[in-house]
Amino acid sequence: MARAGVTAERLTQAAADLADEIGFQNVTVSALARGFGVKPAALYSHIKDARDLRVRVALLALAELADRAAAALAGRAGKDALVAFANAYRDYAKEHPGRYAAAQMELDSEALPTSAGRRHAEMTRAILRGYELQEPGQTDAVRMLHSTFHGYVSLETAGGFRRHPREADASWSATLDALDTVLRNWPAG
Amino acid sequence: MARAGVTAERLTQAAADLADEIGFQNVTVSALARGFGVKPAALYSHIKDARDLRVRVALLALAELADRAAAALAGRAGKDALVAFANAYRDYAKEHPGRYAAAQMELDSEALPTSAGRRHAEMTRAILRGYELQEPGQTDAVRMLHSTFHGYVSLETAGGFRRHPREADASWSATLDALDTVLRNWPAG
DNA sequence: GCAAATGCTTAAAGCCTGTAAGAAAGCGAG
């Protein structure tokens, strides 16, 4: 029974990697245990249950995504900031589809206050500093930006754009131009 | 062993209803069988397997959604059409969260050509008739619209907008205004 | 009315989650 050096952190990391490989939905406690050369029951010393594991992966993904977005945003403003943020978001989702799916989990109640949620909102709001938007338009714009990014990435990774020859990259770029346009001409409430 | 009158259509319908009640992910062959007062194995005479069932629900949802969208679009043009289409989309998702989740399934390969996918694309393109958009901007705009609708609805139902007092309806309305603005001022390629 | 097709049941294998009880490994004193 040599110990395998399992910790909650390593489990989370491994689960995230596994999610990127085989899909978040297919990450199971059993598969994870197999990867550590350990019986499934052993993992329950480190995680509460399967949902707990998924929430940890979600929080990991949110934190990583926030880090990337923050790095992309540093030193930029206006459309530059918008494009850098959006690309960081999309690139992360493409590199880490499993993690990205995890980040989409509903994790109301408990965990979200753990920094990640707030960071995302603040960063999206930071993008808008380059545009002159007053409340409540600012909140509306934050929601629209988030929706467009998430919607695009989500449809693209689900294969929604593969039935038309137009490159997904080109439409993405056009969409960002369009968002910039609308932020500069935000309609009055 | 009185027969329960199970058919693939009834199963699909019941599965869709069940999805709206308990969530698409929680719809299982067993639960469905229970609802029909039948053993799980009995359902395999009508459906190939669990995935087949989910695909059928997805196609049902896509067809229903397309019907609603078509009805909303009839006789309208320009911003009127945009708003009606968008609201039909969002309302359907809110009324039928399970079906809507099903519609988001990846169903590449096989089933999509079954009309629904094409209908959606054509309708979104119909909205753009009221705006003067040439290819490839038209395709880009279709993708942006779809992304924004899906992203907004998806984030809203996942509870993403509940942490801020601004009403989700108000931001939705503002987002539609913004989309109308950007379609009328589509940036040059 | 009888045979073939169809719908349902039982049985069983395989995989997953999660709990409980116990063995083994590591750790911190004394």
Place this chain on the structure above:
DNA sequence: CTCGCTTTCTTACAGGCTTTAAGCATTTGC
């Protein structure tokens, strides 16, 4: 160093879900 406490892992097991196979029952149609 060694005794005992804590932690980690194992086995065992209960309960669910999926799916296949074999068989009985009910319909259907000739």
